Amino acid sequence: MNEKFEKYIKDLSPELQEKAKDIKTTDELNAFIADNDLELDDELLSAVSGGSQCGGKCTHDDREILDEYESHTEWSYAIYRVRTWKCKKCGCIRTVNVEKNGQEYELGDSVVQELARFRKK
Numbered sequence: 074m075n076e077k078f079e080k081y082i083k084d085l086s087p088e089l090q091e092k093a094k095d096i097k098t099t100d101e102l103n104a105f106i107a108d109n110d111l112e113l114d115d116e117l118l119s120a121v122s123g124g125s126q127c128g129g130k131c132t133h134d135d136r137e138i139l140d141e142y143e144s145h146t147e148w149s150y151a152i153y154r155v156r157t158w159k160c161k162k163c164g165c166i167r168t169v170n171v172e173k174n175g176q177e178y179e180l181g182d183s184v185v186q187e188l189a190r191f192r193k194k
Contacts, residue, residue, distance in 0.1 A: 082094075085111075092109075103186055103189040106186075135160070135161045135162055136159060136160045136161055137158060137159055138157070139157045139158060139159055140157040141155065141156045142155055142192050142193060144188040144189070145188070146184070146188060147191070153180075153188055154170065154172075155168065155171075155185070155188050155192075156171050156177070167179060168180050168185045
């Protein structure tokens with residue numbers, strides 16, 4: 074679990090702390106935040122929900138895909154192909170939209186949360 078998130082959960086009730094320990098994916102984190110009416114500041118949200126941890130400058134090709142799904146937002150029914158990957162060299166985690174041509178575009182944290190709400194099962 075992310076160090077910043079570990080510090081954050083220490084201020085939660087014992088019940089929520091116990092639930093937070095089981096979080097392993099971005100989707101579980103987003104569900105935990107929504108189900109418990111929690112708010113994370115932008116820095117913490119970026120660090121734990123898939124935002125780039127290296128300032129978006131990672132160009133490493135040695136990476137593993139952690140999650141991939143299709144979704145849309147409340148304001149647009151355009152289909153996003155969302156991919157979260159982790160760099161095996163620096164450890165950064167990025168969440169991107171993958172275009173049909175394979176080009177990746179990094180998504181902002183608020184968009185990632187919105188897409189998780191409408192994830193196709």
